[in-house]
Amino acid sequence: MKINEKTLVSYACNKLPPDMEGWLWKRGEVNKGFQKRWCMLRGNLLFYSEKKGDKEPIGVIILEGCTVELAEEETEHYAFKLVFHTEGRTGRTYILGASSQPDLEKWMKLLACASYDFMKLMVVELQHQITEIESGGSSKAEGSGVGGEPRPPPRTRHNPFNTGKEKHKYTWLDWHTGYGERILQDREEWLEQRRRTEQERSHQIEMSGDNLLIVL
Structure with missing residues (x-):
């Protein structure tokens, strides 16, 4: 695979906030x-540098x-590993360590769903769910007999996992609204966290004798 180094460095150092960043032991x-490396996750790329704020990653x-x-x-350390697989065989392995159990869980969850293959599987699954929803709505319209001859109801098979409770039929609007609310909520939390970080950086509080100095 050919990688344009300049494009890669530009992508790593752009002003947009990364998906996650922090210190990891590599x-x-x-x-x-x-x-100890300063790591930044952007999409399906995990950059690492010797120090925070370096102009270029190493x-x-x-x-993938x-x-x-x-x-x-x-x-x-609170360690996890990235194991690469080539042609059914185990390839290169990276060992990464976090400083705490919560950081370990955050990194593992984000890295596990960062690849293009994972996103492709998610899209396929969503398309499958949408197809089921749309086909369910069309079968109801066809079975009602409006504008044509009445048709017998479709034969159903017993589901051994059925608990007897009525399953709610979700429409496309329900899916769109539900995911939209979650995205808006995550965006508000991210904006609030970013505002707090900017405020902490712009305000410095110092003690000089008995006087409290606030430097803006």
């Missing part, structure tokens, strides 16, 4: 020791064709 197959991991697994054998 260990590859060449260097067996853990090294490396990038393309999150890999699985995110818990590294239970590691005891030094």
